[in-house]
Amino acid sequence: MKITRAKVIVTCPGRNFVTLKIETDQGVYGIGDATLNGRELAVVSYLEDHVVPCLIGRDPRRIEDIWQYLYRGAYWRRGPVTMRAIAAVDMALWDIKAKMAGMPLYDLLGGKSRDRVMVYGHANGRDIAETVDAVGQYIDMGYKAIRAQTGIPGIKDAYGVGRGTLFYEPADAALPSETGWDTRKALNHIPKLFDKLRETYGFDYHLLHDGHHRYTPQEAANLGRMLEPYQLFWLEDCTPAENQEAFRLVRQHTVTPLAVGEIFNTIWDAKDLIENQLIDYIRATVVGAGGLTHLRRIADLASLYQIRTGCHGATDLSPVTMGCALHFDSWVPNFGIQEYMRHAEETDAVFPHDYRFDDGYLICGESPGHGVDIDEALAAKYPYKPAYLPVARLNDGTIWNW
Ligand code: GCO
Ligand code: MG
Incomplete structure (x- = not known):
């Protein structure tokens, strides 16, 4: 062949x-x-x-x-x-x-370890009240786990806040748009969001938050500790991970579960984090980390330390990655959760797929292969459009981590 x-x-x-x-x-x-x-x-x-x-x-x-x-x-x-x-x-x-x-691909990987894959959706709003409403909408749709992000007074376009409450697409301009950041204001505001969420919806739902690489290890430790009363499923990307050792300081100071890895490319990016048990969830995904062949190795290493998977699943990963991830998630013994940001209708039409959402879970399809195709004629109708992710600056103009 x-x-x-x-x-x-x-x-x-x-x-x-x-x-x-x-x-x-x-x-x-x-x-x-x-x-x-x-x-x-x-x-x-x-x-x-x-x-x-x-x-x-x-x-x-x-x-x-x-x-x-x-x-x-x-x-x-x-x-x-x-x-x-x-x-x-x-x-x-x-x-x-x-x-x-x-x-179906999961059978080739070793067969299903579970019938359905728990996913989390992205709820966001310009202020706490809007985010609380958005979380309510996700709960009404059946989600069991919801990531919550909010606008922060005094910060221009804080991370994670989209145009509507349910959709969020950061790559929004032909050249990078400029957003702001102020850690002091964020540290003051974010715990108030989770206080309100737990007061409104109780403790039966999983809540997640993405720090998007904004905090220093000491600040991340402080945030993790302040969020402890709200029992998050995870705090994600609380500090940049090029220096894996940085997570030790965070870990020493908080029991809030830590997740990292959406920008990891290989097992080497995660080796120290995993072997030193500095994280709880590994976010590497199929397209980011060398396909199923390599992601399996990362998951196996993580399983030795009771670290679970939480594959990246933002809209910038195509339905093809989502399909593969769902076969992986259905098989992998140390599964944690799968991120699921809904694709636009046009995207779903270009990539016919057999996975489906049902009451807070994604169900993997049964057709042979990974179950996602591309309609080439339809794809040709949508030519490439340059689009960049934003950058972030502090109040004095210093470039910060977006
Ligand atoms: C997430 C991510 C994304 C990224 C995006 C960058 O947790 O889903 O942080 O929203 O920002 O994938 O392209
Ligand atoms: Mg993230």
């Missing part, structure tokens, strides 16, 4: 997506996601100019060998562009193998 063609499809049905379609001499094809929000075309070139020529003629059944070939063979290991390209190939190859076996 041979790979005969691999093609990169760029489309913007509501937002930009990069998709890889691998075709074989047996008529079976596979689909992979290669979207890197704000740097999409770098991955397109990496795939078209440097990966696709190496794939033609290879046996698509040799997933592990092709993974190692692309990872070790590049010599320049790791990084978001390389690992997204590898992830796209990996997803497409698993899709092909599962289709050939006539099995």
